[in-house]
Amino acid sequence: MTDYKKILTSYGLTRAVFTAAFTLALALALALALAGCGKPLVKTEPHEMLNSILWTQTSAEYIANTRQAYQIAALNLDQALADPQWTAALEQTGDYTGLPPAIIVDLDQTVLDNTAYNAEMINEDEGYSEDSHTNWCRNTTAPAIPGVREFLDYAVERGVTVIYNSARHEVMRDCTTRNLQALGLPLPNQDLLLLADGTSGSAKVKHRARMCRQYHILLLIGDNLNDFVDGSMTDPAARRALARQHAGRWGREWIILPNPMFGNWESSLYKFDYTLPRDERLDRKLQQLLH
Numbered sequence: 001m002t003d004y005k006k007i008l009t010s011y012g013l014t015r016a017v018f019t020a021a022f023t024l025a026l027a028l029a030l031a032l033a034l035a036g037c038g039k040p041l042v043k044t045e046p047h048e049m050l051n052s053i054l055w056t057q058t059s060a061e062y063i064a065n066t067r068q069a070y071q072i073a074a075l076n077l078d079q080a081l082a083d084p085q086w087t088a089a090l091e092q093t094g095d096y097t098g099l100p101p102a103i104i105v106d107l108d109q110t111v112l113d114n115t116a117y118n119a120e121m122i123n124e125d126e127g128y129s130e131d132s133h134t135n136w137c138r139n140t141t142a143p144a145i146p147g148v149r150e151f152l153d154y155a156v157e158r159g160v161t162v163i164y165n166s167a168r169h170e171v172m173r174d175c176t177t178r179n180l181q182a183l184g185l186p187l188p189n190q191d192l193l194l195l196a197d198g199t200s201g202s203a204k205v206k207h208r209a210r211m212c213r214q215y216h217i218l219l220l221i222g223d224n225l226n227d228f229v230d231g232s233m234t235d236p237a238a239r240r241a242l243a244r245q246h247a248g249r250w251g252r253e254w255i256i257l258p259n260p261m262f263g264n265w266e267s268s269l270y271k272f273d274y275t276l277p278r279d280e281r282l283d284r285k286l287q288q289l290l291h
Helices: 001-009 013-035 050-058 059-084 116-122 130-139 148-157 170-182 203-212 235-243 264-270 279-285
Strands: 100-105 161-169 193-196 216-220 254-256
Touching: 001 013, 050 059, 050 116, 059 100, 059 216, 059 254, 100 148, 100 203, 116 130, 130 161, 130 170, 148 161, 161 170, 161 203, 170 193, 193 203, 203 216, 235 264, 264 279
Parallel strands: 100 161, 100 216, 161 193, 216 254
Antiparallel strands: none
16 A cells, blocks of 8 residues: 555545645645735736836837937937027027027936836835935936937037036036936036026026027927926916927927926926825826816
């Protein structure tokens, strides 16, 4: 008699009863393992930025969009240099033909890829905060947006000054400078890194106006309507009307990059009321869906 038959006989068990008991024990062990203490891989209520961040981080289409934008920018830069009357800035008036050529570019999601910070927001199930973004900047080197390095190098080769016009605050100047330098992007002096000054109104508009007195602005490049024109902090319908008003500038002297994650487009959906709780912001966004 084999060993397992002796065991069955000693306990008065048949093979069928033993098999059933073993199957039940295995099922129970599996159920306990699946119901363990670990966090579920997928939350029942995914973060509202999940799809947009994944698209930006993983899709071939995003890379195609950004490289397309910067290749168009390079072609348009050649045209702009050949046309003394060309200007990209609405704030540029008077005789600017003798001024040195320059381009104005935004930073976040135009030059620097911040999606790793946004991914942290998802993992922590949190929203944006200036403090957390500043800390992330201090400890991280954000990679360059695909296509930007080649374009900025080309602009410098053509004798064009690169001006960065960002909504980042002065407290982020050091980490932003280190980031640009680590990527080998042009920043010969701090006068070309324009940051938010803490005053009311749009610092970007004020900075553009000031740069127009010093440079001949050939291109504006960004991911937010405010990178190109004043008056964008309004309701979605008015913002779209403003974009249509300047239809002839897009893809010519104005180059816009895709950003489905954040920006004034998103804030306009809840009237720029950043004091609202996150769930109420989501409710207001849902109300804006077209059916």
